[in-house]
Amino acid sequence: MDLRLPAGLFFSAVGLILCLMGLVSSGKPAPLTDINVNLYSGAAMLIFGGVMLWASRRKA
């Protein structure tokens, strides 16, 4: 089994969920920050997941 495939799937899914959260309910930020934390960290995870998926496809 190539771990990059499940890892890529997991982080893409979590990244997608966070991005959606960031876009939909941006009106409720955390107490100490005004930044849209979900959107940015979701995007980072989506990119990481994408790279993992791409790496697992490339080898196969």
Added chain:
Amino acid sequence: MALGPVDYLILVLYFGFVLGIGWLLKKRVSTSEDFLTSGRSVPLWITSLAFIAANMGAQEMIGMCASGAKYGILTAHFYWLGAIPAMLFVGVFMMPFYYGSRARSVPEYLKLRFDEKTRTFNALTFAVMTVFSSGISMYALGRLFELVLGWSFTTSVLVSAAIVLVYTYLGGLTSALYNEVLQFFLIVLGFAPLAVLSIAKSGGWEGIQARLKPVMTHAWANLGSASSNPMGVEIFGMVMGLGFVLSFGYWCTNYLVIQRALAAKDMSSARRTPLVAAFPKIFLPFIVIAPGLAAAALVSQFPSVIPMKANGTPDFDMVLTSLMSSFYPSGLLGVGITALMASFMSGMAGNVTALNTVWTYDIYQAHIRKNAPDSHYLWVGRATTIVGTALSILCAYVATLYNNIMDLLQLVFGFVNAPLFATFLLGMFWKRTTGNGAFAGLISGTTAAFFTWSLTVAEGKGGILGNVHEFGSTMAQNFWVAIMAWCTCFVVTIIVSLMTKAPTLHELKGLVWGATEMPETRHEAWFRRPVLLAAIVAIICIALNVWFR
């Protein structure tokens, strides 16, 4: 803090993936070695990340953040003075003997190099210690989730233990390793935003320096005397105690981490496992310590980031979760809590898989049933997974009733562990070392640790036999107990070895420096050369120490 439905969705998604990985790896297990040592077939990048992930239990994550808030950048010594040099040493110098001897575990190396009694002493103490430490971290996690999220202690302990049990039972060490890598990514991606946000809120590194006393932002400047820094440790105790004895003792002899490197597919990968692992390890302080440091900088402006105990003293163990609830909205909060759960699981799976192997090969096969067919040992390994997990759960409950027993046990294990590195150093690099010498050294080193602790006092601890010296902190006391134990073990091992019959060169082949052919790597590509990799890590590590001096 309260979790929303999305947070639970992320947690459940994570549970699904770790169980799925265990299920997919089930078919790779057909012999006891597949189950207990991964059949020496795991790729380098996985053994490397698992090497550090197995050490990143929930207690370490919470503790490093707490220590960052309490002691500041001094905490980084656990990485830049402690772990990194030891990881370089084990990769370059010790792995040729561990991997080359074909020993399946660290105690088994002791059996090959020395004798049965030294192996059994190490195996038994390691097994008991492993069960208790996974019980203690289970207890810590259950308590934290009870306090912060309002989950029942029993539910979080049983659910998390059951998931670890299922995936290690199905896929053995391979499944634990693969999941540790997933957990490592999750811990980094889940905690990194916390570091970025909390440091940005404090005004960056300049802002933190301006808000805190210089002693919190300098790693070396205040080590001249024990009274000038909050850890209460002077430079010799720090470098010798933490940097040498304790860190080398952990990273070079603890089977929990060595097992990860031994699962690598060849000698070159095994040697490079701790070296490649050192690259991410060296930057972990920026993720695990920095948020604590930022909390200390922010507390005067936002008192809620460091919660108070009922008696009015700061509760540093709560800093990590209070920062999460301050900076993470629903969604990322789920990722943060899941990352904490993942760190707990990677630590526990590390304990369970190491216990399996030591029990099966070093205790059961050595003393209880010697010549059974391999399928029997595979069965024993699987059964140990279940029994070990059950015993850990039991320990977690014992800890809820008698907290002092757990403190006492950790103290005793500290005594047993402290001299270990002297035994390995002499065993691997001095041909004259004998089994009786090693055993006498271990016993006397442990005894020396006990007496050092009993004759000194720190924060009201120790001193049960008298008070010869008073330390500024229990940390300083721990370091000095380790130093005394190490030196005693070193000297006694040499003396007794010289008085007993020397081992023949034939017996030592492949086990000792000078009786082993070291792997030749001069003509390999640069990234396959252990010494070169170690040199790069060393330069980065020195640069960071200088920068944060």
